[in-house]
Amino acid sequence: MQDQNSPAADSDLSLEDLLVAVGRERDRQAFGVLFGHFAPRLKTYLRRLGCESGGAEELVQEVMLLVWRRAETYDPAQASAGTWVFTIARNKRIDALRREQRPEIDPDDPALVPEPQQPADRRIEVKESSGRLRAALKDLPPEQAALLRMAYFEDKPHSLISIENGIPLGTVKSRLRLAVERLRKALRDVE
Amino acid sequence: MTRPSHHPGDMLLIDYAGGGLCEGASLAVATHMAYCPACRHAVSEMEAVGGALLDELEPEPLSPGCLEALMARLDREGPRTERPAPSCRAAPFPPPRYPEPLRSYLRGRLAADGTLGAGGWRFIQPGMRGINLISEAAGTTRLVRMRGGVAVPRHTHGGIELTVVLEGGFSDEFGSFGPGDLAVGDCSLNHAPVSDPEGCLCLNATIGGLRLTGPVGRLLNRFIRF
Ligand SMILES: [Zn+2]
Numbered sequence: 001m002q003d004q005n006s007p008a009a010d011s012d013l014s015l016e017d018l019l020v021a022v023g024r025e026r027d028r029q030a031f032g033v034l035f036g037h038f039a040p041r042l043k044t045y046l047r048r049l050g051c052e053s054g055g056a057e058e059l060v061q062e063v064m065l066l067v068w069r070r071a072e073t074y075d076p077a078q079a080s081a082g083t084w085v086f087t088i089a090r091n092k093r094i095d096a097l098r099r100e101q102r103p104e105i106d107p108d109d110p111a112l113v114p115e116p117q118q119p120a121d122r123r124i125e126v127k128e129s130s131g132r133l134r135a136a137l138k139d140l141p142p143e144q145a146a147l148l149r150m151a152y153f154e155d156k157p158h159s160l161i162s163i164e165n166g167i168p169l170g171t172v173k174s175r176l177r178l179a180v181e182r183l184r185k186a187l188r189d190v191e
Numbered sequence: 192m193t194r195p196s197h198h199p200g201d202m203l204l205i206d207y208a209g210g211g212l213c214e215g216a217s218l219a220v221a222t223h224m225a226y227c228p229a230c231r232h233a234v235s236e237m238e239a240v241g242g243a244l245l246d247e248l249e250p251e252p253l254s255p256g257c258l259e260a261l262m263a264r265l266d267r268e269g270p271r272t273e274r275p276a277p278s279c280r281a282a283p284f285p286p287p288r289y290p291e292p293l294r295s296y297l298r299g300r301l302a303a304d305g306t307l308g309a310g311g312w313r314f315i316q317p318g319m320r321g322i323n324l325i326s327e328a329a330g331t332t333r334l335v336r337m338r339g340g341v342a343v344p345r346h347t348h349g350g351i352e353l354t355v356v357l358e359g360g361f362s363d364e365f366g367s368f369g370p371g372d373l374a375v376g377d378c379s380l381n382h383a384p385v386s387d388p389e390g391c392l393c394l395n396a397t398i399g400g401l402r403l404t405g406p407v408g409r410l411l412n413r414f415i416r417f
Contacts, residue, residue: 028262035258040250047251057253061261068265079235083242090210090241100327102210103218103292105225111290113194113371115228133243152209152241157216157398158202159351173202180201180237187236 015081016127023071035064038085048153049093059096063089077123080130098155129187136186144179147172195227195371199353203375204230208237215325215332215396218292219353219373222394225290226371289357293394296324297334307392312336318386319343321395330397337361337386337393351398352376359391 013021013030015037021030039060046056066088074084091102105112140148150161158176162169199207199220206212207220224231287294288305300322302308312320318341325332330350334357337343353375360369363384368374374384 028265031265032258032262035261038245039253039257041245041248043251043253044248045245048248057257060253061257061264064261065264069268080239080242082246083239086241086245087238089245094210100214103214103221103296105221105231106291109225109287109291109294111225111287111294113226113228113290115231130239130243133239134247137240137243137247148240149244151205151211152244154211156211157206157213158211159398160211176205177201180205180240183240184236187239 014127016076019067019071019074019081019084020076022068023074031068034067034081038067038082039064042085042089045089045153046093049097049155051093051097059093062096063092066092076126078126080126082130129189132186132189133183136183140179140182144175144182147175148179151176193369194229195223195369195373197365197368197372197374198227198230199223199373199375201233203353204233205237208234208241213327213329213398215327215329216351216353216398218296218325218332219355219394219396222290222293222355222357223371223373225293293357307334317341324394325396332394332396335391335393335395337391339386339388339390342383342385350377353396353398355394357392357394359389360387361385361391361393362387 015034018027018030018034021027022034042060042063043056046059047053051059063085067085070088074081079087091104094100094102137145147161147167150156150165151158154161156164158172159169161167162172203212203216203220207217212220220230224234285305288301289297294301297307300308300311311322313322315321315335318338319335321333321335323331323333335354337359339359353373354368355373356368356370358370360367360372361384362368363374365374367387368384
């Protein structure tokens, strides 16, 4: 655990670097740092989705176990570490809390209609765009930010969010659309 | 192959990315995504939003010993990891007719040449047959096959209905829908599609939760007619 050659010994490493180290070298120290960052946030995420405390901790362990097992499939050119962990946590909670499958495309499926062209290495782009995204999230008007959080942290489609919060569907849609528009601009770095 | 021109739209993509859609509706959205690089890109952006939202959540401390317990599990795991299927796996020939994730739901129903077998189809109305794929509280998700020129009678669905064309096509007041296109229908629409002369095979799913029961739910139901 006290391996000085471990990338995690260098505290300047990003979460993405740590995740790559786990995938390539099964680096436990790096995994420990990732656990320290993500596990308490995952617990909050699962509690918001209705898990009681003990169950949430068990599920956090399951999610982090998947992070360990799948780390070598992580591609920093495709997604930030936070985005990648979010998708694993989302699928795991659908499986565990709803006992449903999560239908997803298979990127290697020969039947997939391909992109017009393969994008180049987007590693730097991913890093910069997630910084801009975080800043844009902080700047969102509170009513847009509140609905956005419901869309991600409550197990419901937008139509039900509208009903259960007594907000007209049209208002939910227009607020969410405005939020998505602003965040998309930030991700794509266009004014 | 041409790319689809009818898409789920941002609201459904955000529901899919956040995980709030039921299984059947998720299957419809993901099947469209297999045909549509633009919506794949949009969903990856919305997942990035999910990642950023997760990062800014207030951390809630775990009980002491959680990490140690997990590390002990990693010890028991040994070096074996969950390896993805090798990407150099032989491409099947002929290439599959239906994309993932739909193909997994058709397991056992596909003939050797990748086409859908003749068995298991159930009568819905003249010229229209279906196979149920998912039954859940939200509704039934099914494959529907229509002969050419069949008009679907005006139906009032309690919620929102998603239809993805797989083969052939149909037309309604929004235009014509071909392979990969996703149509969104709700009760405000006088939805009256007619299948193309060559017929149509599509995947049909309903978004759940809109049929509420109980006194409050019944009251609300009167207002959900959008
Ligand atoms: Zn699309």
